[in-house]
Structure formats: C-alpha cells, structure tokens
Amino acid sequence: MGHLSTLAGVLALTGLFDAVTAQSCSGVTGRYQPKMGSGYRVSVLASGLRQPRHIVVDSAGNLLVAEGGSTGVRRLVLQDNGNIVCASSNTQILTGSTNHGIALSADGKTLFTSNLASVTAYSYDASTGQVGTGRQIVxxxxxxxxxxxxxxxxxxxxPDTILVARGSNGNIDTSTTDRSSGRSMIKAFSISQGMTTAHQYNTGGEVLAWGLRNIVGLTEDPNTGGVWSVENQMDDLRLNGRDIHTNNPAERLSYHGALNDTNNRYKGLNYGYPSCVPAWDPENVGISGLLVGSLFKPDGVPNANDCANRMTGRLHFHAHTAPLDIKFNANSTAAYIAFHGSWNRNPADGYRVMRVDFRNGQPVxxxxxxxxxxPVMENSNVGACPNSCFRPVGLAFDQKGRLFVSSDTSGEIYVIYGA
Structure with a gap:
C-alpha cells in the first residue's frame, strides 16, 4: 500500500512536471517557460522565425506558417520524436506573399494568403511543398x-467560399456606419469566380457581418459548419468625459451562422461598431441595467439610438486582451483562442491561450x-509582457489532435498536447 501510494505520488509529480516544463526539439531553444493548465503539456517546435502569424496544417500533416513583414510562407515537415513533435525540415516556400492570413482549400490543393491589399491563391502540393504561380482573387x-x-x-x-475580414481605418472609423465603406466587416467570396476575375472587396462578394471593428481570427466549426469570429474592440474608451478604458469595452466572440444555410438568420447583421461597444465591466460603465456584453454608446462616436437593436457577441472577454485566432478541436467540444495581449491597459492582460467549452454548436x-x-497556456510572468514574453497569434490542429501555436514577437512555434 505504501509503495503504491509512493508510486502514485511520483507519477502525479511527473505529470505536474510535464505540464509546466516546455520540452524543445534538438537545436531549438525556447525563450520563455509557459505555465500550463491542468491536463496540458507543451513543447517548443521552432524558434528564430520572423513574426510567425497565422498557421495551417496541410493534408500531409506539414505545418505552414505565414510570416509577417511580407516575408512569406514557411513549411515545417513534422515528425514524432518520443513524446513530442519536431520538424525534420524547415523551408521557405513563398516569399513576399503575406503579412498575416493563410488558409487551404477544402481539398488541400490550393493555398491562400492575405496581406494589406489582397488575397492570393496558389496551387499547392502537400507531398512536395511545391507552390504554383500566385493569382490575386480579392x-x-x-x-x-x-x-x-x-x-x-x-x-x-x-468549399467554393473564402471569408475575408477587413478592419477599420483607425480606432474610431466613423465612415463604417455606411456598409459601402467596405471596412469593419466579414465578406464571403466565390473562389472559382475570383480565379477568373479578381473580386474588388468593396463592391464584390456578400457581407456576412459588419459593424465589427477589427476581426483578426475566423474559423468554421468542423461539425456544424457554424462560422465564428474573434474581435479586437475599441481603445481609450471614455464615457461622459470619464476614462473607462482599463476594463471596457469587452473583446468579443461572435457567431455568424453556417455558410451553407440558405436561411441563415445571422447573415448581414450589424454588430454596432463604431457607435456601440460591448461592456466587460458594467459597474465601471455606470449605466443602469447594463450586463456583460450589453452594447452602449461611448464618447466620440457617431450618434446611435439603436444600440439595443444591434447584434452583440455570443461570449465576451477581458478588455484589450486582443484575441487573434480561434480553432475548434476535432469533435467541436471546445474552441481554443489565442490572446495576443494588451497595450492599452495597465496592468497588462492577455498573452495566453484559453479554452471555451462548447455543446451542440454553441458555448456552454x-x-x-x-x-x-x-486556462491552457499562459505566461509565467505577465508583468514582463509585452516585451519579454510569448504572444500567441495563430492556432492550428493536426490530425493527431496536437494544437500548434505561433508567437510572433518571440519567433516561436509551440505545440500543446492534451487539447
């Protein structure tokens, strides 16, 4: 009995050790030591990358990384190495093609990247990493x-649809009260039509949602087809001359229905920006009856008499935590969100990967x-952020259920096990 208890204690300590200690692949040195949530462990797959942003796993199980600064796309061929995954090769397959977004077609044979001005499509061979000539489609x-x-x-x-989000032209972009501005919205475009004649963002496609200040992460629930977005909300908020920006407004997780639903009641809805913002700390706002997620009109925005009639989010998050990506696990029981972290509040907040549990296609x-x-993966010392910590950006699951996480400021790719 005593020996079994001792062994159980050792195993428990070993599990705890694995959960909080980041292993690294040979030749890879992780800059920071993440703090892991219960049941999770982490390893460092790659370092020395240039601002890795969004990421995607191809049909052959390779990791494709969009690097910032118009650097291009990098392909990491993965292999198991004991109880972690490592890269057997790390090569650049595109140059100067992207500053953030990356996606693959449903059949895995077309690679899409985005930058400030356009979305470009390339033929792609997952087995060799060969990329064809690019064609701008938006x-x-x-x-x-x-x-x-x-x-x-x-x-x-x-499968013929690509979603493209375009943010506002500033903190408060007053012209986005008009849908024809073509900003602060998510649009759906036909891929096949774009291959023939490029879509113009302002005049082409269909508006899936608007009144969304800056959508930096989009995903589809793999089991229901529901589309979800994460939004970065307004900075430096004031109400009646009073500074309320530290804890308001809320960042937002929004639902936009399924693309193949011909009766999608969420299609084309307005979410309030720039006139209406969602509350995170209603008491600090000071408006009677306001709840978390309720929309209200702050100072310095266009007139709004109908905030109560605008759509708001399905869930809300701490102010200025900057959610930049969202991905579902294979059975859609959880969505994982990368919070890049705040610049507009003191003390700092964010700088973590978190989980939101789902049931029947909606958050629990x-x-x-x-x-x-x-909590899934956090910085051990948030006080060192933003200059001396990892800052999660992109998320991607592989077929084995491993969750890859990019950190742009530290130039790293982490792998989370147990997601």
Whole structure:
C-alpha cells in the first residue's frame, strides 16, 4: 500500500512536471517557460522565425506558417520524436506573399494568403511543398490607417467560399456606419469566380457581418459548419468625459451562422461598431441595467439610438486582451483562442491561450459569463509582457489532435498536447 501510494505520488509529480516544463526539439531553444493548465503539456517546435502569424496544417500533416513583414510562407515537415513533435525540415516556400492570413482549400490543393491589399491563391502540393504561380482573387483592401491584417478562412461545408475580414481605418472609423465603406466587416467570396476575375472587396462578394471593428481570427466549426469570429474592440474608451478604458469595452466572440444555410438568420447583421461597444465591466460603465456584453454608446462616436437593436457577441472577454485566432478541436467540444495581449491597459492582460467549452454548436457558458475561459497556456510572468514574453497569434490542429501555436514577437512555434 505504501509503495503504491509512493508510486502514485511520483507519477502525479511527473505529470505536474510535464505540464509546466516546455520540452524543445534538438537545436531549438525556447525563450520563455509557459505555465500550463491542468491536463496540458507543451513543447517548443521552432524558434528564430520572423513574426510567425497565422498557421495551417496541410493534408500531409506539414505545418505552414505565414510570416509577417511580407516575408512569406514557411513549411515545417513534422515528425514524432518520443513524446513530442519536431520538424525534420524547415523551408521557405513563398516569399513576399503575406503579412498575416493563410488558409487551404477544402481539398488541400490550393493555398491562400492575405496581406494589406489582397488575397492570393496558389496551387499547392502537400507531398512536395511545391507552390504554383500566385493569382490575386480579392483586391482593393488597402487602408490608409491602422489594422493591416486580413483574416481569411475557407469552408469545408461551402468549399467554393473564402471569408475575408477587413478592419477599420483607425480606432474610431466613423465612415463604417455606411456598409459601402467596405471596412469593419466579414465578406464571403466565390473562389472559382475570383480565379477568373479578381473580386474588388468593396463592391464584390456578400457581407456576412459588419459593424465589427477589427476581426483578426475566423474559423468554421468542423461539425456544424457554424462560422465564428474573434474581435479586437475599441481603445481609450471614455464615457461622459470619464476614462473607462482599463476594463471596457469587452473583446468579443461572435457567431455568424453556417455558410451553407440558405436561411441563415445571422447573415448581414450589424454588430454596432463604431457607435456601440460591448461592456466587460458594467459597474465601471455606470449605466443602469447594463450586463456583460450589453452594447452602449461611448464618447466620440457617431450618434446611435439603436444600440439595443444591434447584434452583440455570443461570449465576451477581458478588455484589450486582443484575441487573434480561434480553432475548434476535432469533435467541436471546445474552441481554443489565442490572446495576443494588451497595450492599452495597465496592468497588462492577455498573452495566453484559453479554452471555451462548447455543446451542440454553441458555448456552454451564458452570454454574460466572465468565467467562460479555461486556462491552457499562459505566461509565467505577465508583468514582463509585452516585451519579454510569448504572444500567441495563430492556432492550428493536426490530425493527431496536437494544437500548434505561433508567437510572433518571440519567433516561436509551440505545440500543446492534451487539447
């Protein structure tokens, strides 16, 4: 009995050790030591990358990484190495093609990348990594102000569709009250039509949702076809001259229905920006009856008399935590969200990967919940952020259920096991 108890204690300690200690592949040195949630462990797959942003796993199990600064796309061929996964090769397969977004067609034979101005399609061979000549399929997306990322997502349920998100032209982009501005929205485009004649973002495609300040992550629930987005909300918020920006507004997880649903009641809805923002700390806002996620009108925005009639999110998150990607596990029981972290609040917040549990295609938690996020991977010292910590950006699952995470500022790729 005593020996069994001792062994159980050793195994428990070993499991705890694995959960908090990041292993690295040979020749790879991780810069930071993540703190892992219960049941998870982590390894460092790659380092020394240039601003790795969104990522995707191809049909042969290789990891494709969009690097920032118009660097291009990198292909990591993966192999198991004991109880972690490592890269047997790491090569650049595209140059100067992207600053953020990357996706693959449903059949895995077309690679899409995005940058400030356009979305480009390439033929792609997963077995060799060979990439064909690029063809722009969506153009006319340049902004003169901020928010250069263009999140993109393809659909298993509607294989000829690519979703493209375009953010606002600044913190408060007043012209986006008009849908024809072509900003602060998600649009759906036909891939096949774009291959013939490129879509112009402002005039082409269909509006899936608008009034969304800056969507940086998009995904499709693999089991229901439902489309979800994560949004970065407004900075430096004031109400009646009072600074309320530290804990407001909320970042937002929004549902947009299924692309193959001809009666999709969410299609084309407006989510309030720039006139209406969602509350995270209603008490700090000080409006009677306001709940988490309720929309209200702050200072400095266009007039809005109908915030109550605008669509709001399905879940909400801490202010300024900057969610940049969302991905579902294979059975859609959980969505994982990468929070890049705040610059607009003190103390810092974010800099973590969190889980939201789902059931029957929707989050388990209520829309007003403040505890829907379950810790998966966090920085051990958030006080060192943003300059001396990892900052999650892109997420991708492989067929073995391993979750890959990019960190742009540290130039690393992590692998989470147990997701």
């Amino acid at each position: 153009t006319g997306m340049s902004n003169t102000g901020t928010h250069p990322t263009r999140a993109i997502a393809t659909s298993k349920w509607s 938690a209520d829309v007003t919940s403040k505890t829907a996020q379950i």
